[in-house]
Amino acid sequence: MSWLDERFGLSSVTQFLKNKLIPMHKHTIWSYTGSAILLFFVIQVLTGFILIFYYRPILEEANASVARIMTEVPLGWILRSVHSWSATFMIALLFVHLLSIWINKAYRRPRELTWMTGVMLFICSLLFGFTGYLLPWDDLSFSATKVGTDIPRAIPIVGEWVTKLLRGGEDVTGDTLTRFFGIHVCILPIFLLVLLAVHVYLIQKLGMSIPLESEKSKKKLKEIPFWPNFVYREAVLWLILFGVCLTVAIFFPPSLEKAADLMAPAPEGIKPEWYFLFLFQTLKIFPARLLFISGETAAVLLIFLGIVLFFFLPVIDNKPEERKGKIVRASAYLFILYALILTVWSLL
């Protein structure tokens, strides 16, 4: 150890982690979400790497290669199932993570950039889900991707180009599949890792935030060391979550429909992954025309505006204790309500 330490200077890192303190208060549980997201990301990387050994990203073979993973490759079905379920867990935890930070205002100065990198990590993960969904190349995922990549077309001026960029042409074809594969297994991982490095660096640099109430009352909070006390507590949660994920993966493996056929009519019951359902339903409830633009354009622009506002939330919420701060917090609850209602509605 000391041989390595002499060369790497690791003790400054371990010393830092031992000195790092986690404040204990009634919102501390939300700080567990961050490392749990990381856990599922690591699972995604590991299972993803192994899936690449058998998966074939071309039109003629993609579906059959996933079928082979499910039936022939030893334990392949578990790997695919864990990859698919762990994606769901990761994104569900991301929702909780971001919403808890929004509600507790943990993004307050000086943590604006931590929030912004967090939002970008979230978008990256959604793109992971969107591109991964097409890879099994069955008729459901094919039609869902046709719809999903057609939506940007509603954006004025650049929309047409975005659709072409995503599809690698006018239509969803084998080129789209290969492109999505490259984005899924190469471009997004690099992006995500870089963002993650910045995000984690900022968290270490700035330390854990303290809730508004305790900041005001100036009462000293109880603190525990990050290492080992807090990490041990996190580890308990990782074990539980991993166990739950593995269990559902074993009992509910993802299905594989028949291979997509570019010429076949869309099957009934196409829908996107669950985390896109509320956006999907938003698009659906807009009227065909709104004043002088089409309803779709209005909906897409509105969603885009929502993302921009979300990204700049810490800048907008610059007076957290005043009336504006209360409105920002209330809007988080409104968002949760809206997303839940529309998700349920889309399933009816």
Place this chain on the structure above:
Amino acid sequence: MKLKHSLFSRRQFLNGLIGGWVGAIMAALVYPIVRFIFPSYKEPDEVILLYADYKDILPNSSKIFPWGSKPGILKKNDDGSLMAFVGVCTHLDCNVEYQPEKRKFFCACHDGWYDEFGTNISGPPPKPLRRLFISIEGEDLIIKKEGVE
């Protein structure tokens, strides 16, 4: 270091030189990259099919042909005349299907319907299905885009 009558220091000059050089290389790279990731594929102006393959469509039924990478739908009306459509929904691009029992085109993605002549009648589709033009020359069934001679 700065010479007496010089406007900028040696450091500034070199920084500008390197910066400009890197910038020029980047600019030269952007164009081919953009060209590369936006393919120039266009849908066909016309496709030529063998008439014999499509002659036997029954009245009030349809058959699919490849229109580039989209499905085209060839449909026979009750009076024996043929109609051709691009078989994708004008809403969000799903492939549609002709349902003879209902005498309608159906899009399963968001429950869109078109009548037997391709006019949108219910659900989200904002426009009729795109019509294609048919001509028969000898053994060939030629299907053309609107406005192509």
